[in-house]
Amino acid sequence: MSCNSCGTGGGTPGGCKNHGTCGTSGCNKLTVFDWLANMDLPDGQQAFNIVEVRFKNGRKEFFTNPDNLQLKIGDVVATQAETGHDVGIITLTGELVRVQLKKKNVRYDGANALPQIYRIASQNDVDKWKEAREKEEPMKVRARQLAIKLNLEMKISDIEFQGDGSKAIFYYTSEERVDFRQLIREYAGEFKTRIEMKQIGLRQEASRLGGIGSCGRELCCSTWLTDFRSVTTGAARYQNLSLNPQKLAGQCGKLKCCLNYELDSYMDALKDFPKQTQKLYTEKGTAVCQKIDIFKGIMWFCYEGEWMNWHTLTTTQVHEIMAKNKAKEPVAGLEIYSAQHLVKEEKVFENVVGQDSLTRFDGTGTKSKRRKKRTNSNKPQTARDANAPVRTPGPKKEDGDMSTTSKPRPQRKKKPQRTGNKPGEAKGPNTPTERAPRPERKPRPERTPKPTDGSKPAGENATAGDKKPRRNNRNRNRPPKKDS
Numbered sequence: 001m002s003c004n005s006c007g008t009g010g011g012t013p014g015g016c017k018n019h020g021t022c023g024t025s026g027c028n029k030l031t032v033f034d035w036l037a038n039m040d041l042p043d044g045q046q047a048f049n050i051v052e053v054r055f056k057n058g059r060k061e062f063f064t065n066p067d068n069l070q071l072k073i074g075d076v077v078a079t080q081a082e083t084g085h086d087v088g089i090i091t092l093t094g095e096l097v098r099v100q101l102k103k104k105n106v107r108y109d110g111a112n113a114l115p116q117i118y119r120i121a122s123q124n125d126v127d128k129w130k131e132a133r134e135k136e137e138p139m140k141v142r143a144r145q146l147a148i149k150l151n152l153e154m155k156i157s158d159i160e161f162q163g164d165g166s167k168a169i170f171y172y173t174s175e176e177r178v179d180f181r182q183l184i185r186e187y188a189g190e191f192k193t194r195i196e197m198k199q200i201g202l203r204q205e206a207s208r209l210g211g212i213g214s215c216g217r218e219l220c221c222s223t224w225l226t227d228f229r230s231v232t233t234g235a236a237r238y239q240n241l242s243l244n245p246q247k248l249a250g251q252c253g254k255l256k257c258c259l260n261y262e263l264d265s266y267m268d269a270l271k272d273f274p275k276q277t278q279k280l281y282t283e284k285g286t287a288v289c290q291k292i293d294i295f296k297g298i299m300w301f302c303y304e305g306e307w308m309n310w311h312t313l314t315t316t317q318v319h320e321i322m323a324k325n326k327a328k329e330p331v332a333g334l335e336i337y338s339a340q341h342l343v344k345e346e347k348v349f350e351n352v353v354g355q356d357s358l359t360r361f362d363g364t365g366t367k368s369k370r371r372k373k374r375t376n377s378n379k380p381q382t383a384r385d386a387n388a389p390v391r392t393p394g395p396k397k398e399d400g401d402m403s404t405t406s407k408p409r410p411q412r413k414k415k416p417q418r419t420g421n422k423p424g425e426a427k428g429p430n431t432p433t434e435r436a437p438r439p440e441r442k443p444r445p446e447r448t449p450k451p452t453d454g455s456k457p458a459g460e461n462a463t464a465g466d467k468k469p470r471r472n473n474r475n476r477n478r479p480p481k482k483d484s
Contacts, residue, residue: 030054030058030060030091030222030223030224030226031073031091031224032052032091032092032096032100034073034092034093034094034096035096036094036095036096037073037094047093047094048093048094048095048097048098049064049065049066049068050062050063050064050065050097050098050101050108050114051063051065051071051090051092051093051097051117052090052091052092052093052097052100053077053079053088053089053090053091053117054088054089054090054091055086055088055160056133056160057158057160057207057208057209057210057222058204058207058208058222059160060091060226061079061088061115062097062100062101062106062108062114063077063079063080063114063115063116063117064108064113064114064115064116064117065116065117066116066117067117069117069119069120071090071093071117071120072090072093073090073091073092073093074089074090075089075090075120076088076089076120076121076125076126077089077090077117077118077119077120077121078117078118078119078120078121078122078125078163079115079116079117079118079163080115080116080117080118081115081162081163081164081167083166083167083194084162084163084164084166084167085118085125085163085164086162086163086164087121087125087126087128087129087163087164088163121163125163125164128163128164128165129163129164129165131165132161132162132163132164132165133161135161136159136160136161136168139159139168139191140156140158140159142190142191143156143159143170143187144156146183146186146187146190147183150182150183150186152178152180152183153174153175153176153178154172154173154174154178154180155172155173155174156170156171156172157171157172157173157200157205157208157209158171158205158208158209159171165193166193166194167193167194167195167196168191168193168194168195168196169196169198170187170195170196170197170198171198171199171200171204171205171208172197172198172199172200173199173200173201173202173205174199180197183197184197201228202252202253202254203221203228203252203254203257204228205252206219206221206222206250206251206252207219207221207222207225208222209222210222211251213250213251213256214247214250215258219250219251220257220258221252221257225257228257229257229260231254231255231256231257231259231260232255233248233255235255235259235260235263236248236255236259238263238266238267238270239259239262239263239266239294240292240294241259266294269294269295270294272297272315273292273294273297273299273315274299274315274318274319274322276289276292277289278318278322280301280318280321280322280325280331280334281325281331282321282331282332282333282334283330283331283332283333284303284332284333284334285303285304285305285306286303286304287301287302287303287304287311287334288301288302288303288304289301290302290310291310297314297315298312298313298314298315299312299313299314299315299318300312300313301313301318301334303334311334311335311337311338312338313334313337313338317337317340320337321334321337
């Protein structure tokens with residue numbers, strides 16, 4: 001649900017262009033669906049005159065409507081404040097506000113009278129509110145610089161201006177107590193406005209800033225979750241989750257709130273399970289539980305010393321063995337119970353699958369016979385058979401006639417087997433023949449040794465110019481030089 005400015009145009013979402021003041025539930029944080037909005041009140045009954053108003057990120061308060069203004073969800077109203085007025089958006093009206101008051105244990109009579117709504121915000125009120133909201137981001141950067149300058153162990157997480165711009169609330173987180181009296185003087189002199197410091201926890205900081213969780217959706221604390229219940233590691237243990245802080249922690253650094261969502265279902269399912277520390281005593285040895293499947297009702301046991309061989313048992317089988325151990329009755333072994341469980345699983349699986357074969361796709365069943373291509377015998381198949389005589393079909397045979405009219409097929413001549421004879425050798429029958437002897441090689445001429453005294457050997461009277469130049473492979477492909 002969104003306004004016209006937030007709608008999708010050309011396949012691209014436009015986003016909220018009214019800064020969350022368009023008056024629809026799709027643009028606001030922590031909205032509540034009013035499922036009684038389309039229902040009329042009984043005759044003579046007046047509408048509940050208390051409404052719920054939201055301010056910026058997550059802060060909700062209840063206000064009375066003494067003037068009986070016609071208010072609906074999404075209206076921007078000017079509300080009562082300690083000094084001046086504040087501006088917020090109505091998130092809930094009617095009888096559902098009475099339910100929320102009872103749920104949050106808020107008293108609204110006598111001395112605990114709630115503040116009131118002055119009027120529906122005018123254009124002047126909205127302009128002042130937007131102008132104050134635009135100052136928040138640069139002011140937060142400067143506020144962090146001043147806190148670092150004073151060496152304070154704190155973090156300014158968010159700033160919220162009052163609707164009329166007369167006061168600013170600084171939300172900060174810190175692990176220890178911080179003396180920020182000097183810091184308030186610095187802020188008052190820097191920003192020229194009244195300052196209020198408010199400490200919040202890490203979960204509240206994540207709800208105000210928002211973000212995307214590991215599930216791919218917006219954080220629950222910033223969209224619909226209003227009360228933060230404590231989350232312990234016991235919730236992860238009951239759900240058989242690994243105690244890995246990187247997976248169990250959210251963006252706030254604490255355990256994820258969603259660990260509590262399914263905890264009740266797991267607790268109900270674990271009522272039928274025996275303790276995991278329970279040991280089973282059999283004739284083959286003592287069995288210890290290694291693993292459980294909560295929703296299937298299965299437990300895995302193994303004998304002490306045989307840690308690699310696990311036996312699957314149901315909770316009813318485990319209770320049966322425990323009863324026998326308590327009555328001191330002998331138990332042969334876990335293999336019998338494990339085999340019974342496997343037979344039951346196979347029957348259930350057969351009922352689910354039906355008559356279909358499980359190996360019809362993996363090629364392990366009967367192999368399909370390849371059909372041979374039928375060819376016309378009147379047409380030659382290859383060039384080699386082009387000159388072959390064409391067969392003519394003979395007369396049809398009658399029943400009981402064993403005579404043949406077609407001519408027998410001529411036998412092909414067998415090709416002689418190849419021999420190991422080389423060219424130049426005598427070709428004989430298929431038996432190998434002896435090879436001819438190799439011709440004798442001429443001996444190389446002996447080389448005259450070079451003299452050691454530096455003189456030329458006999459027969460070397462040629463000049464240096466008559467010697468042939470050395471062969472150079474790099475000059476092989478070069479063109480010849482032209483005479484100048």
